[in-house]
Amino acid sequence: MAKSRFVTFAQINELLSGSVDMHLHFAPDPLLPRRLDFNMAALHAQEAGMRAIVLKSHSYPTAPCAHAARAVAPNVEVVSSVCLDIEAGGLNIHALECSAALGAKVVWMPTFSAANSIRKVSKSLRLDIKSDGLKMIDAEGRLLPEAVEILAAIKAHDMVLATGHVSPAEIFALMDECERIGLKKVIVTHALEKHVVEEALTLDQIVALARRGAYIEHCILCYLPAHRDIIHPSAMVEVIRATGPQQCVLGTDLGVAYHPSPAEGIRMFISTLLRHGMSEEDILLMTHTNPAYLLGLDAPKSSA
16 A cells, blocks of 8 residues: 655645536435535535536436526536436436536436446435336347437537446446447546445456546545445555546535535545645646546637
8 A cells, every 4th residue: 555645735725726526416405415505515616716516416407506506606617417317207318408408518327216226225325216227228238229319419419428327238338339429528427436336347347448538437425434335545546547547537426414515525535646646737637637628618618
C-alpha cells in the first residue's frame, strides 16, 4: 500500500475550484431520506467554487429542479438528467425527449429498477420496488429495440449515456451499439460499487471498456466509513491507473441524510486522491477536463 503524502489546504482548494460533480442526489426523494434539497446542493457547490453539478434522481427527471436551482445559485452550472427507471416508464423514449427539450444532458439506464440491481437494493436499502426489473437485452443477448432507439436519441441530442446498474453483458451490448452509431459520450456508472448490483464488472472488463472509449466513473460514496461495503481508496487508485485518468470521471453519489454534503464530498475526494499519490494533473483531468467535454461546458455558446 502506497504511503500517503502531506496535502495542503491550498492544493485542495485549487483543485476544487472549477470542479464538476457528475453524480449527486438531493431532496425531495420518495425512496431515501436526503441531506439537502436541490437549491442547497447548488448553493454549496457555488460557495465551494465548483463549476457544475449533475442532479440525479432515481424517481423523476430533474430538469425542473435544475431550472429552479440555477436562479438561486447562478454562478454554478446545474445540469439535469433522467433515469430510465420504472417511475419514468422504463425504456421510455418520450421521457428522454422531454428531458432533452428541457436541457437535460445525462441519461441513466435503469438504476434501482434494473434487473441486475432491484433485488440487491430492495434488501440493502429496505425498499419496496414493485417490479421484476428492467433489462436491456433479450434472451440471445441482443439489445432491445427500445434501447437502440434511446441510444440514437442520446446521440442526436449530444447527451451522455450513463450505464446505471445494468449487468456487464448489458453494458457491453450498449457499448457495441454506441460504437456502431458513433456515440462517444459513455460513462460506466460507479464501476467499482458492488453493493447495488448482483453482477459487477471485473477489472479486466473495466479496462476493456475504457480502451474502447468509455469513461469510468468513480464515486467517493463507497470509500466513506458509513458505507457498509467500504473499499480502500488505494484500490480505486489502482483502477484509475489501469484505465488511465484520461478515461475517468469523478462523482460523489452523495445525498443520503447521514453522508457529508456533496460539495464537501468532492473536497474529501480530491484530498483522498492526493494523499494516495494521484497527481494534480490527473485529478484535473477527472474533475475538470473530462466532465467539461462530456457535458458540453466548453462548447461555444450560440449568438442567437
